[in-house]
Amino acid sequence: METTANTTLLKNRSQSRSLSIRRPLCYVVLIILAFFSLFPFLILIVNSTRLHSAIQTTFTLIPGTHFSENLKHLLFGRADINNIPVVRAMFNSLYVSFATAVLCTYFSSMTAYGIYMYKFKGRGFAFKFIMAVMMVPGQVSACGFLRLMMRMHLMDNLAALYIPAIASPIVFFYMYQAMESTLPFSIVEAARVDGCNEFRTFNSIVVPMMKPSIAVQAIFAFVSSWNNYFLPALLISQKNKKTIPILIAQLRSADYQNFDLGTVYMEICIAIIPLLIVYLFMSRLIISGVTSGGVKE
Secondary structure, eight states: OHHHHHHHHHHHHHHHHHHHHHHHHHHHHHHHHHHHHHHHHHHHHHHTTSOHHHHHHOOOSSOOSOHHHHHHHHHHSTTOTTSOOHHHHHHHHHHHHHHHHHHHHHHHHHHHHHHHHOOOTTHHHHHHHHHHHHTSOTTTTHHHHHHHHHHTTOTTOTHHHHSGGGOOHHHHHHHHHHHHHHOOHHHHHHHHHTTOOHHHHIIIIIHHHTHHHHHHHHHHHHHHHHHOOHHHHHHOOSGGGOOHHHHHHHHHTOOTTTOOHHHHHHHHHHHTHHHHHHHHHHHHHHHHHHHTTSSOO
16 A cells, blocks of 8 residues: 555656656747747848848847838838839728628638538539639639639729639638537527528528637638739739739839838838737637637537
């Protein structure tokens, strides 16, 4: 009996010693990973306050004193190389990203609801077809998509950047999986018994229940649309309709006399502010959306 107690005591002591060693090690690893994750943002902020000549010659982590000068060049001076207003580009990106997030999540959720809730002939084929479309890269169909936009007279139109986003197989698949985890058939059937039509059932019952999952996909759709460079570069050529990624690319590809690293860093710094705001205010929804359906009653 005493031998068993001594063995248990020794085991507990060894476990506590192992835990006391592993815990500080985990903290050190997490601190190092956090440093490497935040280091590019630190460099971005520091370089946005320095001049072009200083950025090219020296490396430092101490902020400079030319923040206002770089901002002035961005808004009124060197950034206007091709007569593209920065404020207008920010507004275009916000408009396209917000419209993409709303339309993509709403209609993809409605599609997932229809295939999940209704038992119709060809339901399995429809699901497999959407999954097959998800496997096709967007670059493969770029030529056909460009010709379609030309026939629909949507070239140089911001609507061409968010209307095609209505059909999103990836968002559909995620919402379908979320509905399988968190949306019981009994609630929808009870609404039908009470005389609620399908459209009102979806908007008044399904959407509030799926709010965390919808919010997660809306955030991801917003960020993806904000960072999208491929489609705007193909479809938009008018200067007052270009978005932030196009403007950053044009600033980086400017000729030697007009190229200014301080202005480029300032533009990138301003471009990530909306993304930081979205993540800061929506971080709880991301966590709740990712964990929804993980615990079953």
